[in-house]
Amino acid sequence: MEKGEGNWPLVWFTALSPIAIGGFAGLLIVQRTPTLGLDWRASVLLVFALLALLASWLHLGRPFRAYRAIARLSTSWLSREVVLFGTFVLLLAVYALPAYTLGGVQRRTLVGAVAVSVGALSLWATGKVYRLPSRPAWDHGRTIASLFLGALGAGLLVGAVVDRLGVASAGAVPTGIRVVAGTALLASMVATGLRGRRPDSRRAEEFAAWEAAVGQCRWILRLRILAALSALALLLAPGWLWVVAWMPAVIGEIADRTLFFRAVVPVSIEGRAGVLPFEPVKAAATPSPRLSGK
Amino acid sequence: MRYAMVIDLRKCVGCNACSVACKQENAIAPGAFWCRMRHYEVGSYPHGRLRFLPLGCMHCQEAPCLESCPTGATYQHQDGPVLVDAEKCMGCRYCIMACPYGARIYNDGPRHPYFADQGLTPAEEAGAVQHAEGAVEKCTFCAHRLAEGKEPACAATCPAGARIFGDLDDPNSEVSKLVTAGLAKPRLEELGTSPLVFVIE
Numbered sequence: 422m423e424k425g426e427g428n429w430p431l432v433w434f435t436a437l438s439p440i441a442i443g444g445f446a447g448l449l450i451v452q453r454t455p456t457l458g459l460d461w462r463a464s465v466l467l468v469f470a471l472l473a474l475l476a477s478w479l480h481l482g483r484p485f486r487a488y489r490a491i492a493r494l495s496t497s498w499l500s501r502e503v504v505l506f507g508t509f510v511l512l513l514a515v516y517a518l519p520a521y522t523l524g525g526v527q528r529r530t531l532v533g534a535v536a537v538s539v540g541a542l543s544l545w546a547t548g549k550v551y552r553l554p555s556r557p558a559w560d561h562g563r564t565i566a567s568l569f570l571g572a573l574g575a576g577l578l579v580g581a582v583v584d585r586l587g588v589a590s591a592g593a594v595p596t597g598i599r600v601v602a603g604t605a606l607l608a609s610m611v612a613t614g615l616r617g618r619r620p621d622s623r624r625a626e627e628f629a630a631w632e633a634a635v636g637q638c639r640w641i642l643r644l645r646i647l648a649a650l651s652a653l654a655l656l657l658a659p660g661w662l663w664v665v666a667w668m669p670a671v672i673g674e675i676a677d678r679t680l681f682f683r684a685v686v687p688v689s690i691e692g693r694a695g696v697l698p699f700e701p702v703k704a705a706a707t708p709s710p711r712l713s714g715k
Numbered sequence: 716m717r718y719a720m721v722i723d724l725r726k727c728v729g730c731n732a733c734s735v736a737c738k739q740e741n742a743i744a745p746g747a748f749w750c751r752m753r754h755y756e757v758g759s760y761p762h763g764r765l766r767f768l769p770l771g772c773m774h775c776q777e778a779p780c781l782e783s784c785p786t787g788a789t790y791q792h793q794d795g796p797v798l799v800d801a802e803k804c805m806g807c808r809y810c811i812m813a814c815p816y817g818a819r820i821y822n823d824g825p826r827h828p829y830f831a832d833q834g835l836t837p838a839e840e841a842g843a844v845q846h847a848e849g850a851v852e853k854c855t856f857c858a859h860r861l862a863e864g865k866e867p868a869c870a871a872t873c874p875a876g877a878r879i880f881g882d883l884d885d886p887n888s889e890v891s892k893l894v895t896a897g898l899a900k901p902r903l904e905e906l907g908t909s910p911l912v913f914v915i916e
Contacts, residue, residue, distance in 0.1 A: 482806020482821065482849030489786035489805055499809050500785040554906050555779065555815035688815045690753075690770065690902055 430480035432678040435547065437473035438506060439568050440671060441466055442540035443576015444583060445513055447602075449533045451584045451595050457526065463517040463533075465583050470510045498549040505543035512536035544568045551681075558630035558685045563612055567677060570612070574605035575670035578652070582667050594656065594663040603656050606670065610649040613677065616684075617642055626686045634684035641680045648673030717776075717795040718856055719883035719890045719911040720870065721899040722769055726877035729754060729767030733869035733878065737771075740857060740868035742842020744826045749854040750869055769878075771869075772797065772818040772854035773902065773910030780810035780819065788850075795883075795911050796856040801847035810851055815903050816910075819853045822846050883911065 444466045456462070478484050490503045515523070516532045523529045548565025581598045585591045617635050620627045634642055648669040655666035729752055737743065737750040753768040774797045775781075781789045781797060788803035789810055811819045826843040828835045835843065846852060857867035865871065870878040881888035886895070890913075893899040899913035 480807065482808070482823070482851075483804065483847075486786070486803070486805035489788075489803055490807070491785070492787045492803075493785050496782045497785040497809075499783065499807065503785065550809070551812075553779070553783075553813050555813055687817060688903065688906075690768075690816050 428480075428682045430476045432675065432682055433476035434473045434480070435568065435681070436571070436671075436674045436678040437469050437476065438547065439544055439571035440576045440579055440674060441470035441473055441513075442509060442537070442544060443572030443574075444469060444580035445516075445533070445540065446537045446572070447577035447580020447598060448584055449530075449537060449580075450577075451581050451598060457520045459519050460517045460529075462583050462586060463513060465586065466580065467510070467513050467517055469579070470506075470513055474506070474510060498546055498552075502543060502546035502550055505539055505546050509536055509540040509543050512539060541569075541572075544572060555688050556685050557626040557688055559681075564681075567609065567612065567681070570605045570609045571674045571677070574602050574609055574649070574652070575667065575674045577602040577605070578656070578663075578667040578670050582664055585664065591661045591664045593660075599656055599663070602670075603653055606649045606653045606656070606673075609673070609677065610646055610653070613642060613645045613649070613680075616680070626688050629686040630684050633686065634680060638680055638684045641676050641683065645673050645676040645680060648676060716885075717883040717911060718774075718861065719795065719881065719894070719913065720856075720867070721879040721890050721893045721913045721915060723877045723879065723915040724766065724768065725915060726875040727767045727769060728875050728877075729765065730874065732872050732874055733769055736868040736872035737854070740860070741855070742839065742845055744822070744843070744846065745829050747820050747822075749820070749852070768914075769869075770816065770818070771912070772856075773816050773908065773912040774854075774856060775908035775910045777907055777909045779813040779815065779906075779908060783809050783813035785809065792858070794861070796858055796861075797853075798855055798858060799850070799852060801850045801852070804847065804850035806849040806851065808851060815906055815908065819851050821851050822848050824848055 445463065448462060448466060452462075478487055481487055491500050493500045494504065512532055513536050516529060516536060518529075520526045520529050523532060545565060548568050551559045551564050552561075554560055577598050581595060581602075616631070618631075620631050652666045652668075652670035652673060655662045655669070731752050734748055734750045734752055738748070741749060743749055750769060750771040753770055755766045755768070757764050757766050774795055776791075776795070778789070778791065778797050781791060785807065786803045786805055788800045788805075789797065790800065791797050806821065808821055811821060825848065826835065826839065826846075828839065857865070857869075860867060860871075866880045867878075870880040879889050879893065881890035883891055883894065885891055890899075893915065894913055899915050901908075901910040901913050
C-alpha cells in the first residue's frame, strides 16, 4: 500500500495556522497593556498567519487561480477553510491597526474576539478537510483534536511570549497559560504515544499507517514526543525558562504534521478490513535454492 | 441515460491493452496512467495463478471528488461521467486525497519525451496541449468518443471482451442486465459512492 508523501507546504500550513490562531488567542488573554497605536505584537502573529497562507498558496499547481477556491462553500470543506482562515487573517490585520482607526480600544477588543472565534471555526474546517473516508488513518476525531491541541499548546505559548517581546523582564508565565498549554502539550504527547500502539482494527489501511508511523517514520514520532516533553518541562520550570518553551513546542507541531502526512495509507481498493477479494500467495518460509546450487 | 461499464475479471488476462489504448487515445504523458492494472498472485504453489484488476475512475454518482472540489472544476455530466474542467482547476489535489479509488493524477509539469535525445513527436506535442499543467486529470470515459457515438477506447480495444460498456438506464443493455442480475458489483460499495463502473469477480 502506498504511504503518504511529505507534502511540505501543507505541513507548514497545518502547523502554522493553529499556532497563529492560538497565539493570537493567547495574546488577547495575557495582554497586560492594550496598545493604542499600531499593535506590533499582533503583527508578529500576523506574520505567522501570512506564512501559513503563503505555504498553502505554494501548494497549488496553479496558484494564480486560487481565487476560485471559494466557489463551492455549499459542499467543500476546503472552500470553507479558505474563507474562514482568510477572514481570520483579515481580522488579525485589522486588529493590528491603531485603535483610533477602529473607534477605540473596546472596538478593537471586539474585533479580536471575533477573529479568535473565526479562527477556531477555521481550525474545525481544516480538520474536516482531512476527515476523508479514503484515508482511514485521518478519518478520526483526533485529526481535528490535534489541530486544537496545537493551538492551545504551541499557539498559546507563542502568544504569551510575543506579549513579552520588548519587556525587560519576562516574569513568570501566567498561570492560565501554564495550565492550558501544559495540558495541551501533555495531551498531544499521549496522543502521539497512542499512535505508536498497534491498532486493534482489522482495517489493513490503519495497520499499514501504524506500520509507517513506527517504522520509517519512527524518528518523527520520537521527535514529536521529545519536543512536547521538552516544552512541557520548560513550561513547568521556575523562572524565565518558560519563554523558550515555544521553540520545542513549535518543532513538535511541525513534527506532528509531518507524521500526519507521511504515515497515512489510502483505503485499499482491493478490499476492506484487510481482506482481499482473492487469497494472496504467502511468502515462502525458507528461501528457494539458488540456481547455481550453492 | 447513464453510461456505465462492467469489467469481467473472469475474462481479463492482464494484457494492458486497455491501458495502452487509453494512453494513446488521450495522449497521456509518460509515466501517467488514467487506466492502470493491478496484479495479484492467488493461491499457493503448485496451484498459484495471477489475477488482474483494471483500475480507473469509477465515475461515481456520489463522487467524493466532486463534493470536495473547492473550485467547481469537477462536475458530473448529465449522462454520468465525472469530468474535470481544467480551466477551473487550481491544482490543490484535494480531490486526489478524497478519491478512494486512486483514480486521479496530477499533471506536475512540462511533458518529457520517452527518449530524451529524440524529443516529442508531433503527435505527442499535439496531445500535450490537451493536458493542463498544474491541474488534475483522470479518465473521462473518452467523452470525445461518446460524443461521436463510440465506446471508450479501453472497451473498444479489450481483446478478451472483459469490458462491457453501455447505458445503465436501458434495461436491454448488457451492462444493465449484468448489474440487475447482481453479477456485477461496485468496488468499495460501503463508502456509498455509487460508482458507474462495476466488476464481475
